[in-house]
Amino acid sequence: MIGVNREGEVWVFAEQHNGQLEDTPIELMSKARWLADTLGVKLAAALLGDNVKDLAAKLIHYGADKVYLIEHPLLEHYQANSYAKAIFDLVHKYEPQIVLYGATITGRDLAPRIASAAKAGLTADCTDLQIGDHTTIKDGQLHKNLLFQIRPAFGGNIIATIINYDRWPQMATVREGVMPMPEPDAARRGEIIEEKAELSQQDLTLEILQEHKRPKKVNLKAARIIVAGGAGVGSKDNFKLIWDLANCLGAAPAATRAAVDLGFIDGDHQVGQTGTTVRPNLYIAVGISGAIQHQAGMSQSQKIVAINNDTEAPIFQIAHYKIVGDLNVVVPKMIKAIKEKS
Amino acid sequence: MAYNCVVLIKQVPDTKRITGAAMNDDGTVNRAALPAIFNPEDLNALELALQIKDKFGGSITVITMGPPAASAVLRDSLFRGADDAILITDIRCAASDTLATSYILSCAVKKVDYDIVVCGRQAIDGDTAQVGPQLAEKLGIPQITYVEELIELNGKTITARRNIGAGWQQVKTALPALLTVTSDANEPRVAAAKKMMKYKKAHTPIEVEQKTQAENSAADEADIKALVAHKCSELEEKGLLIKQWDLDFVGADLNWCGRGGSPTKVHRIQSVVLAAKESKDVEPNDKAISDMIHELIEDKTIA
Ligand SMILES: Cc1cc2nc3c(=O)[nH]c(=O)nc-3n(C[C@H](O)[C@H](O)[C@H](O)COP(=O)(O)OP(=O)(O)OC[C@H]3O[C@@H](n4cnc5c(N)ncnc54)[C@H](O)[C@@H]3O)c2cc1C
Ligand SMILES: Cc1cc2nc3c(=O)[nH]c(=O)nc-3n(C[C@H](O)[C@H](O)[C@H](O)COP(=O)(O)OP(=O)(O)OC[C@H]3O[C@@H](n4cnc5c(N)ncnc54)[C@H](O)[C@@H]3O)c2cc1C
Numbered sequence: 001m002i003g004v005n006r007e008g009e010v011w012v013f014a015e016q017h018n019g020q021l022e023d024t025p026i027e028l029m030s031k032a033r034w035l036a037d038t039l040g041v042k043l044a045a046a047l048l049g050d051n052v053k054d055l056a057a058k059l060i061h062y063g064a065d066k067v068y069l070i071e072h073p074l075l076e077h078y079q080a081n082s083y084a085k086a087i088f089d090l091v092h093k094y095e096p097q098i099v100l101y102g103a104t105i106t107g108r109d110l111a112p113r114i115a116s117a118a119k120a121g122l123t124a125d126c127t128d129l130q131i132g133d134h135t136t137i138k139d140g141q142l143h144k145n146l147l148f149q150i151r152p153a154f155g156g157n158i159i160a161t162i163i164n165y166d167r168w169p170q171m172a173t174v175r176e177g178v179m180p181m182p183e184p185d186a187a188r189r190g191e192i193i194e195e196k197a198e199l200s201q202q203d204l205t206l207e208i209l210q211e212h213k214r215p216k217k218v219n220l221k222a223a224r225i226i227v228a229g230g231a232g233v234g235s236k237d238n239f240k241l242i243w244d245l246a247n248c249l250g251a252a253p254a255a256t257r258a259a260v261d262l263g264f265i266d267g268d269h270q271v272g273q274t275g276t277t278v279r280p281n282l283y284i285a286v287g288i289s290g291a292i293q294h295q296a297g298m299s300q301s302q303k304i305v306a307i308n309n310d311t312e313a314p315i316f317q318i319a320h321y322k323i324v325g326d327l328n329v330v331v332p333k334m335i336k337a338i339k340e341k342s
Numbered sequence: 343m344a345y346n347c348v349v350l351i352k353q354v355p356d357t358k359r360i361t362g363a364a365m366n367d368d369g370t371v372n373r374a375a376l377p378a379i380f381n382p383e384d385l386n387a388l389e390l391a392l393q394i395k396d397k398f399g400g401s402i403t404v405i406t407m408g409p410p411a412a413s414a415v416l417r418d419s420l421f422r423g424a425d426d427a428i429l430i431t432d433i434r435c436a437a438s439d440t441l442a443t444s445y446i447l448s449c450a451v452k453k454v455d456y457d458i459v460v461c462g463r464q465a466i467d468g469d470t471a472q473v474g475p476q477l478a479e480k481l482g483i484p485q486i487t488y489v490e491e492l493i494e495l496n497g498k499t500i501t502a503r504r505n506i507g508a509g510w511q512q513v514k515t516a517l518p519a520l521l522t523v524t525s526d527a528n529e530p531r532v533a534a535a536k537k538m539m540k541y542k543k544a545h546t547p548i549e550v551e552q553k554t555q556a557e558n559s560a561a562d563e564a565d566i567k568a569l570v571a572h573k574c575s576e577l578e579e580k581g582l583l584i585k586q587w588d589l590d591f592v593g594a595d596l597n598w599c600g601r602g603g604s605p606t607k608v609h610r611i612q613s614v615v616l617a618a619k620e621s622k623d624v625e626p627n628d629k630a631i632s633d634m635i636h637e638l639i640e641d642k643t644i645a
Binding site for chain 2: 080081084104105106108109110111112113115116117119120121122123124125132134146148149152153154155157158159160161162163164165166167205206207208209210211212213214215216224225249250281282302303305316319320321322323324325326329330333334336337338340341
């Protein structure tokens with residue numbers, strides 16, 4: 001168990017698979033950089049694997065002051081037990097004040113195991129992180145500069161700010177896609193600290209028999225414009241309207257879970273709590289009611305256009321342009337207008 | 343070979359129908375104000391255990407930690423085919439975070455003979471998906487999270503397919519092990535009518551107590567106590583008394599339970615207010631739509 005350590009660094013778990021860094025640790029870097037600067041401490045990345053040293057420079061370019069590097073043949077493939085053990089030992093040695101993980105499947109498999117061993121708190125699936133003060137009601141004590149771990153819960157119906165003031169490190173997983181990617185700076189220099197892991201074959205509790213990687217059919221996170229269709233589009237055939245509108249805007253086609261469940265489009269296109277979180281310049285919602293779980297994935301869009309024939313649809317409450325009407329009439333008019341202007 | 347499964351289940355408020363008004367000021371949930379349901383993925387966890395039992399034999403014990411009303415999900419599990427059910431209820435569990443919850447659950451699971459521990463991937467209220475991996479760590483056993491298919495049980499090993507985000511992975515591990523199960527793993531069976539008839543009257547002692555108190559509000563404490571004891575022993579004889587454990591019984595160290603045992607605290611809760619930003623109504627005619635597109639090009643939203 002680790003107590004409050006104000007000198008402790010800010011850490012980011014540098015998730016990599018097969019020598020390839022995931023997007024999430026990079027997304028986390030800009031926020032983590034800001035946290036470290038605000039607290040006046042160093043920002044470090046924890047990089048584990050086998051032959052992954054060349055990724056360290058990249059992490060430094062994206063904002064890390066230091067990289068703790070653990071290379072070991074038994075760390076070649078991620079698995080919860082071996083990775084948790086190595087990171088737990090590292091955390092114990094250096095006592096960072098904050099440790100952040102991407103809320104990827106790997107992050108969500110790994111971080112709770114470390115938190116349990118460290119008897120530390122872990123906040124799940126944060127969408128924002130801030131620094132703030134908290135006064136405990138019981139004794140009126142002021143705790144300064146805590147990590148405010150901001151996360152939706154109850155199916156996105158509430159936003160909770162979670163803190164840990166007596167047992168550290170303050171650990172959190174952070175939802176994918178909610179933090180903007182920083183620009184790399186190839187001139188940045190940093191320190192690489194090589195650490196050893198005490199691991200034996202017994203620590204590999206899983207035998208990985210087979211792995212099948214399936215690249216996503218669409219990269220919604222990178223899209224500047226998204227045209228999303230919902231159950232209101234009515235059929236897979238009619239979903240062509242969404243593809244057409246997307247094509248003439250150079251946009252990515254997306255969908256609600258209802259549309260995916262109805263087979264209008266592949267699940268890779270789903271936006272929302274259980275799909276992808278996006279923040280494009282423009283989000284056009286066609287025949288989408290705007291359920292809280294859908295909004296969870298798109299409410300950060302710069303501009304939202306909503307087309308729905310129900311004036312009461314909740315999507316209108318967050319839309320910048322509200323078009324009450326039949327999508328079968330409105331979408332062709334939009335396509336026509338766009339073609340005329342370009 | 344037969345396998346003994348322990349399934350961890352949670353009663354949750356139906357978050358599809360929740361409002362901010364259902365939250366207490368201290369960030370805990372006013373569960374009384376909401377319809378309570380069986381956490382959806384815990385039904386998949388139970389179904390996975392039932393399929394193991396159907397194929398290999400063995401027993402299924404379901405455990406939940408919660409208020410007295412959580413007895414309902416235990417009963418529901420008995421309807422669906424569980425053999426034994428345990429309610430962990432204790433006021434000192436209140437405000438437990440996932441670390442304290444997994445600690446308390448680990449104390450209870452250790453009292454049961456098990457080969458496989460099955461959890462849902464995630465509860466729809468707390469939404470953390472942390473209890474499963476934390477419980478595995480506390481039990482000192484391997485975990486296979488995000489299970490979408492049970493492939494094989496062979497002697498003392500289990501093979502499962504897990505979701506890894508962009509694809510899947512097939513992994514094998516030695517038992518005992520813990521699985522967290524996703525909704526893709528199976529279609530949960532419905533309650534069996536015969537079992538429903540049988541277990542309809544199954545209750546936990548706390549339910550018996552509450553019912554007896556309500557029915558005999560005038561009686562004094564000693565009489566009620568005697569009445570409760572009598573009813574409970576009657577139920578027990580018929581195999582209808584659901585087990586109920588408290589923190590003393592499971593041997594939990596109180597320093598690791600409840601609010602005090604929880605490193606995470608709620609600083610603030612806000613209900614999500616739908617932001618009514620600056621917005622424009624656009625008529626569904628050519629002119630208005632063309633003007634809107636023009637505006638979006640002008641402000642460089644559309645390149
Ligand atoms: C608004 C809010 C936010 C919260 N955020 C956090 C947070 O970020 N970090 C944190 O540590 N705690 C948090 N908590 C506390 C957390 O919700 C509770 O500890 C809860 O008891 C377990 O977490 P969960 O609901 O997320 O379960 P999950 O971890 O999502 O549940 C996974 C599985 O574990 C099993 N399980 C879970 N709970 C029980 C139970 N009581 N009985 C039997 N089996 C169970 C089930 O199989 C379930 O499917 C929060 C609570 C609230 C009200
Ligand atoms: C745990 C959980 C997780 C979830 N995760 C997600 C998620 O990640 N993403 C997601 O999207 N959903 C998710 N959902 C589902 C979500 O709750 C909604 O059910 C879903 O978003 C609804 O999709 P929809 O708007 O397409 O359909 P509906 O709600 O059926 O809305 C269709 C809309 O189309 C309009 N319409 C119909 N015909 C026309 C027409 N001719 N012209 C114009 N408008 C028309 C209707 O007025 C209506 O508003 C989740 C739910 C749960 C419980």
